[in-house]
Amino acid sequence: MNHNVVILGSGPAGMSAAKALVAQGIHPTVIDENGKSGGQIYRQQPDNFTRTKKQLYGFDAKEAEQTLDEWQAIQPHVTYLPHHLVWNAAGNTLYLFDQQRPKYKELHWDSLIIANGATDRILPFSGWTLPGIYTLGAAQIALKNQGCVIGSEIVLAGNGPLLYLLAWQYLKAGANLKAILDYSGFMDQCKATTKLLHAPKVVYKGVYFLTELKRAGVKIVYNARLDSANGDKKVTGIHWHKEGESKASHYIECDSIAFGYGLRSETQIPDLLGCEFYYHEQYRDWLPKLDNQQTTVPGLYLAGDGSGIAGVYAAKLSGEKAANQILSSLNLPVSEHASSAIDKRLGHYTTFSYGLTKAFPFPTTWAANVSDDTVICRCENVTAGDIRATVHNKGAEEMNQLKAHCRSGMGRCQGRVCSTAIHELLAYETNKPIDAVGRIRSQSPLKPIPIIVEEELADEHH
Ligand SMILES: Cc1cc2nc3c(=O)[nH]c(=O)nc-3n(C[C@H](O)[C@H](O)[C@H](O)COP(=O)(O)OP(=O)(O)OC[C@H]3O[C@@H](n4cnc5c(N)ncnc54)[C@H](O)[C@@H]3O)c2cc1C
Structure with a gap:
């Protein structure tokens, strides 16, 4: 079939979409700027590292192994472009930078699934640009990818599920956690239980992490507000207070801090491609308008965290759903029963994600x-x-x-x-x-690209 199906991102959403397409005889092209598939949750380690899946992914080891094995199995039917950054998009063309050669390329698509994930949501505090201060996501990447932690006296702060997941992962890795400064109140987390129980397995994990952290004697403070980081060439401590107290009532000495307030969807590519957006109250963010994963641009679909932050299971389901939409548009068979099962499960994870926004409320003050x-x-x-x-x-x-x-x-x-x-x-x-107050218009290059790309671009046009 002469119809180019392209998937941007080989995380859980992109891999799941590819699997569903391959099952119906489509040969998609899958692009990722990373050298290996897996995305954030199933991030793989470099070739010469030898940690087991259990060490890398903890509770998620079995699912990580299965997902990555299934991805491996479909490789003969996929054109996979790792190390390829999408730095611009216009019309039906993606502009890629092949980081290995290095080379500038263009790729035409007839149907495109954007499954490019999310990034940490940052609300800065005075001094946050000092060396030694990271986002929660970056602190996790250091551990997953390189097997190292960010310092020897670590404070973790902000809110969201990644705060406790990371704390537990760091604890298991032997890190010295001086404190967890949680912006949310413990009652916020309790009050969200009904919605959170739409994904009971995830709640169970959260409770386990909290219990283990408490058992290990890690200091956990609720309703904590970050005031300023101390330090000259590097962070040496953090001033903070509890809600209701005066600013900088407390100080903790530390040599590293990781913080973040949940995640935000990556939406710059749909913006460049002309998708209509709306303001999503619960996620407190501008998101592309979607109807069954389809954007307002014909042939363009979104899946995973990039379409709203709902976690790995929702990412896989929305990837499959986007693929099914493409199959339907090509008059290829899609089981109605399977589609309604996907919708039902996605509904649960969406409710769960709204629960997360209550359990870890956005810092409106x-x-x-x-x-x-x-x-x-x-x-x-x-x-x-x-x-x-x-x-x-x-x-x-x-x-x-x-x-x-x-x-x-x-x-x-x-x-x-x-x-x-x-x-x-x-x-x-x-x-x-x-x-x-509107939203920032997206501009290319979306991420920094080396000057060589611009030279090649210039050559192509002269
Ligand atoms: C830093 C971080 C760590 C996380 N850790 C966990 C965790 O441990 N456990 C958990 O349950 N959830 C975690 N999450 C939430 C997690 O994102 C989801 O559960 C799940 O990974 C979402 O899958 P996805 O396929 O939508 O996106 P992702 O897994 O983020 O995959 C997106 C892929 O798109 C690629 N990509 C993005 N932009 C471009 C571009 N311009 N060009 C080329 N490729 C691009 C990325 O390299 C990535 O491989 C984390 C999120 C973040 C941001």
Whole structure:
């Protein structure tokens, strides 16, 4: 069949989509900037590392092994492009950078499933750019990929499931955890139980992690607020307070901190391709409009964390669902029974994900309290004070207007790290509803690309 089906991302969502397509005789092309498949949860270690699946994935070892084995089994029927970064997209073309050769390429698609996952959601505090301070996701990547932890006296902070998962993984790896500073209240987590129980296995794991951390004597503080990191060349401690106390009431000496407030979907590629977006109240984020994983752009589908943060099981199901939509569009058979079973299970995981947003609520008071000296956009060194001044002195009241005035979100990360914080601060300072200040327009290159690519690009056009 002369119909190019392309999948962007070989995490759980992308692998599941590929499996469903191959089962019906489609030969998809799967792209990933990583050298190995697995995405975040099933991230694989480098070739010369020898940790077992149990050591790498803990409770998820069996499922990781099965998913990666199934992926291996379909390789003869897939064109897999690892080490390929998608740095731009327009019309029916993806612009790739092959990091190994290195070479610039273009890839045409007739149907495209974007399954490119999520990144940490960051709300900065004063001093957070000091060496020794990481996101929770980065701290986990250090462990999963390189088998190392981020320091010898570690504070983990923020909220979300990754906070406790990482704490448990670090504990098992023998790390010295000085404290877990949880933004949420213990009651938030209890009150969300009914919704969370739509994914009982995941709840059980969470309770187990908490019990083990408490048994090991790890200090866990609820309702904790980060004030400022101390340090000159490197972080040496963190000032914090509990909700209701005055700022910097407490101090913990440490040589490393990992923090984050849940995850945010990667949506820049659907944005470049012209998808319509809407503001999702529960996820507190702008997301592409979807109808059965199909975006408003014909032939373009989303799956996994990139379509809303609902975890690995939802990622696999939505990958399969997106693949089924493509099969239907090509008049290939899709079992109705299987489709309705997928919808039913996806419904449970969506309810579960809404439970997570209650258990680990978004820090809505952050914007009111962030100090003027706090760097918000680290690529362009724009502080909270700069943003406040731009709003009040120049009248900026929309994300792109603000960006044009003070360069917030204009740097290498293209807003991936800072846009949540800029968005919150702008809405607060303009006294507008959170969905009334717009969102940063995506620009290529989505991630930094070496100058060689630009030279090659220039050669191709002259
Ligand atoms: C840092 C981090 C760690 C996490 N750890 C866990 C965990 O241990 N346990 C858990 O249950 N959940 C974890 N999660 C949540 C996790 O993302 C989901 O459970 C699951 O992995 C989502 O699957 P996915 O296929 O949607 O996305 P992912 O697994 O994130 O896969 C997306 C893939 O797309 C690729 N990609 C992204 N952008 C591009 C691009 N521009 N060009 C080329 N390739 C690209 C990535 O390299 C990646 O392989 C983590 C999330 C993050 C951000």
